[in-house]
Amino acid sequence: MGTAKIGIVTVSDRASAGVYEDLxxxxxxxxxxxxxxxxxxxxxxxxxxxxxLIEATLKRLADVEGCSLIVTTGGTGPAKRDVTPEATEAVCDRMMPGFGELMRQVSLQYVxxxxxxxxxxxxxxxxLIVNLPGKPKSIRECLDAVFPAIPYCIDLMEGPYLECNEAVIKAFRPKNNAIDKQRRMT
Structure with a gap:
């Protein structure tokens, strides 16, 4: 399948204006x-x-750039300009609420x-489009929680095979996964 393309989108008025570096x-x-x-x-x-602009960017990354995964950061709070979830819902065919549920559950252990x-x-x-929070520490906590399911989700959508460094994170794939066996052979 070649090199996987992954969209990384930071949604921030100040970072986009150069007021601060996008960490x-x-x-x-x-x-x-x-x-x-x-x-x-x-x-x-x-x-x-x-x-x-968020909607247009997500559409372009998915439809034109061919990203199998898009990860956003920022714009997920209650402030009036926080509209990333609404933009995501507007461009998606189907929602995957388990991601948000798990990320909130994990984050509640900290704040x-x-x-x-x-x-x-x-x-x-x-x-697959996943909205993450805006703080780097929270990003890692949330990705550590949800990423084990992402490679198999992309397998099921017939996207590129994502092999993980199991010393860092282990992707979950069912033991008798025909998709996994077929992908490893090609």
Whole structure:
């Protein structure tokens, strides 16, 4: 299947305006570099909290760039300009609520304000889109929780095979997974 393309989208008015450095998007890239043994290419964007722009970016990364996974950071809180979940829902065919539920559950172990987070995930054709919080520490905690399910989700959508560094994170794939066996042989 070649090199997997993964979209990394930081949604932040200030980072997109250059007021501060985007540490969140870089934290996602660093984490994925630790997780993945497979070759992958980041398609990295830093955009303001504008719903139409978020929707257009997600569509372009999925439909034109061919990203099998898009991970967003930022815009998931209760502030008026936090519209990443709404943009994600608008472009997805089907929602995957378990991702947000698990991320909030994990984050609640660290901060009581995790209940204010509105992270979600969904599917747009052959692309999984996952919304993460905006803080690098929270990004890692949430990715550590949900990433074990991501490679198998992408397998089921017939996307690229993502092989993980099991010393860092172990992807869950059923033991008698025909998709897994077929992909490893090709």
């Amino acid at each position: 969140s998007g870089k934290a996602i890239i660093d984490t994925l570099n630790e997780y993945l043994l497979s070759e992958w290419q980041a398609v990295y964007e830093v955009i303001p909290d504008e719903r139409e 009581p304000t995790a209940i204010l987070s509105r992270q979600t995930a969904g599917l747009r054709a052959d692309t």
